[in-house]
Amino acid sequence: MASARDPVVVGVYLTQQARTLPGRTSHELLIEAVKGAIADAGIDRRDIDGVALDWPGPGGAPGDSASWAPYFGAPLKWVDSHFMDTTGVRGVLKAGAAISAGLCDTVVIGSARAGPFNTTGAAVGSGMGLEWIDPYGASTMAYFALVARRHMHQFGTTSQQMAHVAAVIRNHGRTNPEAALYGGEPVTIEDILASPMIADPLHRLDCCLMNEGGAALIMTTAERARDLAVKGVRVAGGAMEFAQGNYINPPLYRDVRTLGQAALARAFGQAGLSVADVDVFCIYDPCSFEVLRQFEMLGLCGEGEGGDFVAGDRLTLKGDCPTNLDGGMLAGSWTGTSQLTGKVIEGVRQIRGGLGARQVTDAEVALVTNAGSGAQHLETLLLTGS
Amino acid sequence: MADAAFDFPVTTLSRPYWEAAARGRLIAPRCNACQRFFFAPEVACTHCFSTDWSWVEAAGQGEVYSYTTIHRAPVPGMATPYVLAAVELPEGFAMFAHLVDCPPEALTCGLPVEVDFRPLHDGRIAPVFKPRQPSV
Ligand SMILES: [Zn+2]
Numbered sequence: 001m002a003s004a005r006d007p008v009v010v011g012v013y014l015t016q017q018a019r020t021l022p023g024r025t026s027h028e029l030l031i032e033a034v035k036g037a038i039a040d041a042g043i044d045r046r047d048i049d050g051v052a053l054d055w056p057g058p059g060g061a062p063g064d065s066a067s068w069a070p071y072f073g074a075p076l077k078w079v080d081s082h083f084m085d086t087t088g089v090r091g092v093l094k095a096g097a098a099i100s101a102g103l104c105d106t107v108v109i110g111s112a113r114a115g116p117f118n119t120t121g122a123a124v125g126s127g128m129g130l131e132w133i134d135p136y137g138a139s140t141m142a143y144f145a146l147v148a149r150r151h152m153h154q155f156g157t158t159s160q161q162m163a164h165v166a167a168v169i170r171n172h173g174r175t176n177p178e179a180a181l182y183g184g185e186p187v188t189i190e191d192i193l194a195s196p197m198i199a200d201p202l203h204r205l206d207c208c209l210m211n212e213g214g215a216a217l218i219m220t221t222a223e224r225a226r227d228l229a230v231k232g233v234r235v236a237g238g239a240m241e242f243a244q245g246n247y248i249n250p251p252l253y254r255d256v257r258t259l260g261q262a263a264l265a266r267a268f269g270q271a272g273l274s275v276a277d278v279d280v281f282c283i284y285d286p287c288s289f290e291v292l293r294q295f296e297m298l299g300l301c302g303e304g305e306g307g308d309f310v311a312g313d314r315l316t317l318k319g320d321c322p323t324n325l326d327g328g329m330l331a332g333s334w335t336g337t338s339q340l341t342g343k344v345i346e347g348v349r350q351i352r353g354g355l356g357a358r359q360v361t362d363a364e365v366a367l368v369t370n371a372g373s374g375a376q377h378l379e380t381l382l383l384t385g386s
Numbered sequence: 387m388a389d390a391a392f393d394f395p396v397t398t399l400s401r402p403y404w405e406a407a408a409r410g411r412l413i414a415p416r417c418n419a420c421q422r423f424f425f426a427p428e429v430a431c432t433h434c435f436s437t438d439w440s441w442v443e444a445a446g447q448g449e450v451y452s453y454t455t456i457h458r459a460p461v462p463g464m465a466t467p468y469v470l471a472a473v474e475l476p477e478g479f480a481m482f483a484h485l486v487d488c489p490p491e492a493l494t495c496g497l498p499v500e501v502d503f504r505p506l507h508d509g510r511i512a513p514v515f516k517p518r519q520p521s522v
Contacts, residue, residue: 146470
């Protein structure tokens with residue numbers, strides 16, 4: 001049972017996600033997401049006293065969350081402006097900590113991007129012009145590829161096993177009207193393997209979709225959530241783990257391995273739950289391999305056994321680990337940062353219920369992960385209905 | 387050295403590294419407090435936090451820990467495909483480098499490699515690695 005100041009997610013909103021959103025701007029897209037999340041929660045915008053929102057501009061002070069203060073009717077009590085804190089699990093955990101500590105009561109978190117990630121058509125890299133990475137053309141997918149290749153070398157993991165993960169999750173997106181691949185033709189392992197290589201062993205269809213879009217969510221105290229019409233979803237546990245800074249040195253599998261396991265142990269400990277209690281898996285899926293690795297991290301199989309573990313129907317609604325039933329990022333969106341919030345939103349929606357064809361029956365516990373840079377970091381949340 | 391010629395910055399921290407590469411030498415930071423190498427260069431040793439370290443030449447013999455052949459570059463103007471490797475050096479550090487002069491069928495984790503020096507797409511000379519010739 002939640003105590004009065006425990007953080008609860010009460011509003012979520014995902015904008016349209018598409019390869020391009022002509023005529024939209026990041027700022028106006030984010031305003032749509034914020035208004036949408038406020039409406040979903042059924043609160044007044046003046047109830048918000050804490051802000052972890054990106055500020056893309058134009059106008060205001062670029063990147064300064066305090067620029068949002070005029071819209072929420074009173075001086076804000078708390079802001080967080082870092083681009084990795086205005087989204088996803090990290091945003092929820094930091095806002096949740098602020099709420100629990102009594103620094104503020106109701107927080108909005110969100111980010112959005114319209115327009116291309118870069119104007120050159122190049123693959124996504126660090127985006128920061130880093131001296132030890134960018135001159136070598138170390139793309140983001142190269143980071144995951146280096147980890148996947150070593151995993152294949154040590155454990156015999158195959159391209160087919162990775163392609164199976166990509167096919168399953170991409171096919172989930174076919175039933176989600178909000179997914180970019182909604183209604184498309186079924187995808188097979190052969191389709192994945194026949195798609196062009198991006199960073200060997202990862203094919204184009206092993207990689208997530210680069211899209212435009214935004215997301216926002218609202219959190220408040222358990223006490224206030226009880227007064228709202230919407231079903232609150234409790235943040236029952238959560239933790240983070242960082243091996244090194246993003247994009248500095250090559251990710252070595254011997255360092256990465258089951259990175260995230262310590263964070264998971266802390267999160268499950270806080271929640272008084274174990275992995276066996278998880279009904280819904282919202283796993284960060286920048287590429288097929290990372291999903292496979294995270295099942296090893298979860299301890300549901302041994303290190304090196306992820307390829308066998310994810311086989312068959314296991315990750316589908318029929319299986320015992322329903323994973324990314326919304327289509328994840330493989331059939332949905334990577335937008336830069338808002339996909340991190342997207343993972344939380346699917347977990348919240350599954351706990352609320354009523355998702356139709358992709359609803360996990362009586363979902364009580366959702367596990368959410370965020371990760372990056374060949375999994376140099378992992379953040380996790382446990383969401384529950386009570 | 388004309389930093390502006392490069393697509394990515396050369397800093398006061400890294401200038402000696404690129405200058406050495408241009409002269410055909412691979413150097414790396416070694417801590418004067420704990421005697422260990424670390425990479426990439428940082429203001430303080432990543433093992434013991436000491437700021438007292440020196441650039442020391444590495445032998446340039448290593449092994450491929452992992453590799454990926456990249457068909458879509460994150461940097462405009464880079465010719466594809468190219469092989470990006472995580473190379474481990476016996477001095478005790480690992481680094482990104484391009485792998486060159488290696489037929490695709492010879493690519494494998496654990497491949498013994500040695501350093502060479504080639505221009506990157508922006509013209510800077512960088513350490514690269516190529517398969518090590520068997521010693522006679
Ligand atoms: Zn030291």
